[in-house]
Amino acid sequence: DTGVSQDPRHKITKRGQNVTFRCDPISEHNRLYWYRQTLGQGPEFLTYFQNEAQLEKSRLLSDRFSAERPKGSFSTLEIQRTEQGDSAMYLCASSSKRGAISGANVLTFGAGSRLTVL
Amino acid sequence: AQKVTQAQTEISVVEKEDVTLDCVYETRDTTYYLFWYKQPPSGELVFLIRRNSFDEQNEISGRYSWNFQKSTSSFNFTITASQVVDSAVYFCALSEAWGAQKLVFGQGTRLTINP
Numbered sequence: 013d014t015g016v017s018q019d020p021r022h023k024i025t026k027r028g029q030n031v032t033f034r035c036d037p038i039s040e041h042n043r044l045y046w047y048r049q050t051l052g053q054g055p056e057f058l059t060y061f062q063n064e065a066q067l068e069k070s071r072l073l074s075d076r077f078s079a080e081r082p083k084g085s086f087s088t089l090e091i092q093r094t095e096q097g098d099s100a101m102y103l104c105a106s107s108s109k110r111g112a113i114s115g116a117n118v119l120t121f122g123a124g125s126r127l128t129v130l
Numbered sequence: 131a132q133k134v135t136q137a138q139t140e141i142s143v144v145e146k147e148d149v150t151l152d153c154v155y156e157t158r159d160t161t162y163y164l165f166w167y168k169q170p171p172s173g174e175l176v177f178l179i180r181r182n183s184f185d186e187q188n189e190i191s192g193r194y195s196w197n198f199q200k201s202t203s204s205f206n207f208t209i210t211a212s213q214v215v216d217s218a219v220y221f222c223a224l225s226e227a228w229g230a231q232k233l234v235f236g237q238g239t240r241l242t243i244n245p
Contacts, residue, residue, distance in 0.1 A: 045232065054134075054221050054235030055175070068230045101173065107231075117231060121167075121175035 016122035018104050024128045025094055032090045033125040037106030044087050045119060046079055047103040048072065055103055061087060094129045101126050132157045134224050136236035143212055144244050151207045151239045153222030159183075161227035164198065164205045169219040169238070181205065182227075212243045 017036040025031050037044050042063050047055035058077070059069045063084040073079075076094075081087040091098055101124040107117035133156040143149050155164065166178040179189065181198050189196045193210045209216055219240045223233040 047233075052237070054223070054237050055233070056235070057232040060230045060232060068232070103175070105175075118165075118177050118180055119175075119233065120177070123172060123174040126173075 018122040035104030041106035049101040134236035165223040
């Protein structure tokens with residue numbers, strides 16, 4: 013198992029363009045998360061999937077952002093009409109759902125996709 | 131709402147010194163989890179420890195130790211005999227016990243270990 017993979021690692025785009033990031037989680041993990049990290053800050057939660065269902069979205073996820081996980085495996089995060097404020101590292105993480113008694117699962121993070129909007 | 135505060139933005143020490151990274155959290159939940167993650171220059175967050183709110187025992191793993199005190203809502207991390215390879219940004223995080231279990235991160239402490 014090679015861990016969580018993200019592609020591309022770096023993306024530079026002009027304002028107004030659309031960008032798409034891909035995340036391949038650990039194969040046996042059924043939960044997938046997207047976080048955003050700006051310079052000097054901790055990661056902030058964006059959205060979460062359990063299998064193919066998107067169960068929660070943060071208010072940070074404006075209508076220009078859309079995430080999918082069509083077959084419950086890889087996920088894509090698309091940003092339409094990018095703005096300079098979208099410049100950040102987009103982190104994907106995955107985990108397996110444990111039983112209700114055992115509680116919180118540990119997230120395994122990918123190396124991130126760094127977006128620069130000019 | 132949940133919140134994590136890491137008041138130390140940057141710490142710089144000389145190799146072999148001990149260093150403690152502070153973490154203070156806020157939550158209304160009675161059941162929750164606390165985490166520490168390390169982010170080296172490569173960018174990938176590396177899991178270090180998870181602690182649930184019912185387990186206040188301190189933990190030691192090699193040169194790393196964690197002190198969880200519910201009375202002060204703190205979960206501090208100490209590195210003993212620091213090494214240059216410990217240089218990274220360290221994040222403390224909090225999650226709810228049920229549901230999405232999304233992490234709420236502090237802003238991180240950049241630790242530099244000088245040779």
